[in-house]
Amino acid sequence: MATGTPDLPSPQIDTSRAHPARVYDWLLGGKDNYPVDEAVGRKLPSAAHDAARQNRAFMNRAAAWLASRGLDQFLDVGTGIPTEPNLHQIVQRTVPTAKVVYTDNDPIVLRHAEALLVSRPEGVTDYIEADVRRPDQILEHARRVLDFDRPVVLSLIALMHFVPDDQDAHGIVHALRAALPPGSYLVLSHAASDLYPELARQVTAEYAKGGIRLGFRTRGEVARFFDGLDLVEPGLVTATEWYQRPPAPRPEGSGIYAGVARVP
Numbered sequence: 001m002a003t004g005t006p007d008l009p010s011p012q013i014d015t016s017r018a019h020p021a022r023v024y025d026w027l028l029g030g031k032d033n034y035p036v037d038e039a040v041g042r043k044l045p046s047a048a049h050d051a052a053r054q055n056r057a058f059m060n061r062a063a064a065w066l067a068s069r070g071l072d073q074f075l076d077v078g079t080g081i082p083t084e085p086n087l088h089q090i091v092q093r094t095v096p097t098a099k100v101v102y103t104d105n106d107p108i109v110l111r112h113a114e115a116l117l118v119s120r121p122e123g124v125t126d127y128i129e130a131d132v133r134r135p136d137q138i139l140e141h142a143r144r145v146l147d148f149d150r151p152v153v154l155s156l157i158a159l160m161h162f163v164p165d166d167q168d169a170h171g172i173v174h175a176l177r178a179a180l181p182p183g184s185y186l187v188l189s190h191a192a193s194d195l196y197p198e199l200a201r202q203v204t205a206e207y208a209k210g211g212i213r214l215g216f217r218t219r220g221e222v223a224r225f226f227d228g229l230d231l232v233e234p235g236l237v238t239a240t241e242w243y244q245r246p247p248a249p250r251p252e253g254s255g256i257y258a259g260v261a262r263v264p
Helices: 020-027 035-043 046-068 087-094 107-111 135-142 169-178 197-209 219-226
Strands: 073-077 099-104 124-129 153-157 185-191 256-262
Touching: 020 035, 020 046, 020 107, 035 197, 046 087, 046 153, 046 185, 046 197, 046 256, 073 087, 073 135, 087 099, 099 135, 107 124, 124 135, 135 169, 153 169, 169 185, 169 219, 185 219, 219 256
Parallel strands: 073 099, 073 153, 099 124, 153 185
Antiparallel strands: 185 256
16 A cells, blocks of 8 residues: 655756765666766765665665564655665565655655555555654654554664754754654664764765765764664664674675664
């Protein structure tokens, strides 16, 4: 079953400015981007391609593990352009009745929302075009689909480093977390400023040239997003170090912190 807004008029897409979702799509080898996005991507170091791949693989592992534990409601904020397997495809393999609400603020993602809404008949997928800086708007819509009296998984993959400190990134995440009932989970990955500092400065500078502000953070600053939650093993680690079931991902360096935590 699918709900959502794929039947709305074609959204207006600004092709004169780069957008994080489209740059990310280019880094993953996708085709739903424009020359302005490619221009930013081509100036990024090769490690940016690795980071995009590592983020995606972490999401896959975390979602599959949570579904294996019976979690059946997911709120994915900062969805990005559809890339298979999408979150609902991963979790509905294990829990066919799972409900997934996707959220992004790029009109091109809305244009491709039909790909996100191809749910198994037993389950539900939904999509809302909204900005993470408006958590109340996201939660108002999500409550129409998800039952917030039962556990919900909040997924924030490679998103919050696009929210600098002057836009209250920690306050935004805590507002979203505050709506989650006990037994819910937060899944979050975030670019590090302290693992490879020179690389982080280079990536930040290239994105800034494309008009995209970044707020990479230290491990301690990323850990604040999980304050008051119970981190599951292996804790807050790099994206390539996080796994629950063998086989482990191949050993490689990563400039991305990742963690999964339970709401007590």
